[in-house]
Amino acid sequence: xxxxxxxxxxxxxxxxxxxxxxxxxxxxxxxxxxxxxxxxxxxxxxxxxxxxxxxxxxxxxxxxxxxxxxxxxxxxxxxxxxxxxxxxxxxxxxxxxxxxxxxxxxxxxxxxxxxxxxxxxxxxxxxxxxxxxxxxxxxxxxxxxxxxxxxxxxxxxxxxxxxxxxxxxxxxxxxxxxxxxxxxxxxxxxxxxxxxxxxxxxxxxxxxxxxxxxxxxxxxxxxxxxxxxxxxxxxxxxxxxxxxxxxxxxxxxxxxxxxxxxx
Numbered sequence: 001x002x003x004x005x006x007x008x009x010x011x012x013x014x015x016x017x018x019x020x021x022x023x024x025x026x027x028x029x030x031x032x033x034x035x036x037x038x039x040x041x042x043x044x045x046x047x048x049x050x051x052x053x054x055x056x057x058x059x060x061x062x063x064x065x066x067x068x069x070x071x072x073x074x075x076x077x078x079x080x081x082x083x084x085x086x087x088x089x090x091x092x093x094x095x096x097x098x099x100x101x102x103x104x105x106x107x108x109x110x111x112x113x114x115x116x117x118x119x120x121x122x123x124x125x126x127x128x129x130x131x132x133x134x135x136x137x138x139x140x141x142x143x144x145x146x147x148x149x150x151x152x153x154x155x156x157x158x159x160x161x162x163x164x165x166x167x168x169x170x171x172x173x174x175x176x177x178x179x180x181x182x183x184x185x186x187x188x189x190x191x192x193x194x195x196x197x198x199x200x201x202x203x204x205x206x207x208x209x210x211x212x213x214x215x216x217x218x219x220x221x222x223x224x225x226x227x228x229x230x231x232x233x234x235x236x237x238x239x240x241x242x243x244x245x246x247x248x249x250x251x252x253x254x255x256x257x258x259x260x261x262x263x
Contacts, residue, residue, distance in 0.1 A: 006127055007035075007093040009120050010100045011107035013134020014049055016231075018210030019056030021135045027056075029132055033100035035092055036064040037085075039112045041071050048231075049102035055212075063097075069112045078115070086119035093120070093127050106136045110160075110181065138179040138233060141206035144216055149177055149235070153246060161234070165189045172197065172238050180234040184227075190234065191224055199236055207232040 012029045015021030022030075030036075030053060038047040047066055054060065067085035072078060089099045107113040108131060117129050138158065142149045150156040154176035161168065161183040168190065171178060183190060183205075194200050200221050207215040207229045217223055220234070 005096045006124075007096050007098040008128045008130055009089060009093060009117060010098060011103050011111070011113035011117065011129075011131045012100050013103045013105065013107045013132050014052045014056075015135040016105050016137040016140045016209040016211070017048075017052060017214065018140070019052060021140060021210055022052070022056055023132065023134055026132045026134060027058075029100055030058050030102075033098060034061055034063060035097050035099050036061055036102060037067050037089060037099055038064075038102040039069045040066040041069065043068055047102070049104040052104060052211075053102055063092075067101075067116070069115070082115045082119040083123070085116055086123050089116065089120060090124045090127065093124065103134070106134045107131050108133060109136050109158075137206075137209045137231070138181070138235065140209040141204075141216075141233060141235060144206060144209060144214075145204050145218065147204070147235070147237075149179070153243075161186050161190060165193050169193055169197070172199075172236070173241065176238055176241055176243075178234075178236045178238070180236065182230065183232055183234050184230055187226075187228060187232075187234075188224060191220060194236065195221070198240070199238060202237040202239060203234055205232065205234050209233075 010029055012026045013023070014026060038050040040047050065088065067088060069081055069085070070077065092099050101113050101116060103111050103113045105111065113131070117131070120127055121129065138149070155174065156177045157171055157175040158179040158181065159171070161180040162185065165186060168178065168180060180190065191200065194203055203220050205217040205220050205223060208231045
């Protein structure tokens with residue numbers, strides 16, 4: 001008796017907005033897919049991930065559906081939507097149809113795909129799940145302004161700005177670079193803190209990286225009192241940080257290595 005054939009759940013990362021940043025692997029998956037699904041914040045809402053795919057010139061397959069993932073911190077509400085979305089995907093997966101979930105940015109970084117994949121795995125553990133990595137917004141932002149995120153032994157942290165100004169300031173003591181995501185609600189407070197610490201000139205702001213509406217601000221002081229998009233970030237370099245000694249036991253001196261090889 002032939003075993004039933006199930007579809008795969010595929011998280012296809014599309015990058016932050018520029019269709020040119022869609023990887024070859026994600027492009028191939030999207031071209032091969034017969035069923036797309038994509039996140040929206042509310043019923044009837046628009047999908048930024050779908051917009052990226054359509055701007056790339058990819059045709060919308062006949063079978064496609066949005067999955068609602070509302071903007072809320074209520075875990076009970078989110079849990080209900082994650083499992084509702086998983087049940088909708090499983091309906092097609094059980095029939096042997098691959099379901100490709102469109103993801104803005106990278107599917108492994110602050111992405112709704114992680115929640116969907118876990119819910120599918122709980123409800124249907126026999127379903128194969130594949131994650132296709134992509135370009136994150138902060139990688140695109142750093143490239144846009146030709147700035148390294150980290151050099152040599154620099155430390156790097158990525159966090160939502162919603163943790164608050166006090167936590168961001170504390171982390172500046174431990175990291176050479178901070179990537180602050182979703183800065184909209186706290187932008188002025190963050191700028192005041194960076195001004196007090198003398199770090200405004202070492203910071204830059206990028207909104208909707210790679211999209212047609214992209215905005216890059218190198219003189220972040222000009223942002224005081226302005227409104228910014230939800231899809232915005234600050235990258236802060238901290239050249240003032242006192243660096244600690246590193247454990248370098250795995251790095252042998254060249255002369256010692258040569259002597260050991262000669263023996």
